Amino acid sequence: RVQTLVVDGDRVVGVLAKRYGKDVAIRARKGVVLAMGSFAYNNEMVRSNAPRIFGHPAASIEAHDGRAIQIGQALGADTAHMDATEVAFFCDPQLMVRGILVNGRGQRYIPEDTYPGRIGQATLFQQDNQAFLVIDEAAYEEGMNAESSSAQLRAQPTWVAETVEELEAEMGLPHGSLQSTVDLYNRHATEGSDPVLGKKPEWVKPIVGPFAAIDLRGRTGGFTLGGLKTTVDSEVLHVSGAPIPGLFAAGRCTSGVCAGGYASGTSLGDGSFFGRRAGISAAR
Ligand SMILES: Cc1cc2nc3c(=O)[nH]c(=O)nc-3n(C[C@H](O)[C@H](O)[C@H](O)COP(=O)(O)OP(=O)(O)OC[C@H]3O[C@@H](n4cnc5c(N)ncnc54)[C@H](O)[C@@H]3O)c2cc1C
Structure with a gap:
């Protein structure tokens, strides 16, 4: 499990993670792609950013704890549409x-x-x-x-x-x-x-x-749709507006196409479409 990012100057060059309780450091030759899901299971982040679904069941998984957004923010990453949510109706x-x-x-x-x-x-x-x-x-x-x-x-x-x-x-x-x-x-x-x-x-x-x-x-529950602000090439943007060198992101840890109004399929579409572009961008 990824804990944090490693930088060399302003460039992301790897991650620090835990594997079965042991610390591991992983060097990224080309770049790091964050694809760790939303913050639907982080109560504090939901309360601060998307309070309308606070206390409602999260239609998500516990690994969606917002860490990708937080470790990006720690490097100055910008976010978008943090209040946007899907709302399931049961x-x-x-x-x-x-x-x-x-x-x-x-x-x-x-x-x-x-x-x-x-x-x-x-x-x-x-x-x-x-x-x-x-x-x-x-x-x-x-x-x-x-x-x-x-x-x-x-x-x-x-x-x-x-x-x-x-x-x-x-x-x-x-x-x-x-x-x-x-x-x-x-x-x-x-x-x-x-x-x-x-x-x-x-x-x-x-x-x-x-x-x-x-x-x-x-009878409502939901998950969050906002996250790291990215370019169409899945580069994570710094609050200055410039891409953070070596850092890419895709899926629910970013603010994707469905922030303005959710429909089934747009999540998986976001993940696969921008995931592919993140991989291509990092490889370049
Ligand atoms: C019941 C249900 C039904 C859904 N139906 C649809 C649907 O019909 N259509 C649709 O488009 N979407 C649907 N969704 C939403 C969709 O499944 C998710 O929004 C989508 O899978 C998110 O993709 P992702 O790649 O961002 O995250 P995920 O697919 O969850 O992948 C993130 C991965 O990162 C891992 N991870 C998290 N933190 C770390 C860490 N620190 N280190 C290492 N790994 C980490 C997680 O374990 C997980 O494997 C549904 C969701 C649910 C819960």
């Missing part, structure tokens, strides 16, 4: 698309057929982590029986009721809020459209009783 999309997601005021806030990571970001960042899935019995049964890659994220209803008014009261939502949301949704759903938020017509059906709601409050 609910089966087969259920979500067949219902409506509402916040703590009983209002819809996102199309239910969008990428779940976007739902996670919208829920945690803009809705105070308050989310409920309102769904009718027929849609719930259909969703539970549908083929799913996220079947382990299926959930039992938290509340059931014969009318929306009763459901709203059981859930503790402001009186009339969920009723008006369902009324508006159903008014357009009878024509198979969702002009308010743009859910695709294939998922839009009026919600009719009996009604259920699944409590999705707190």
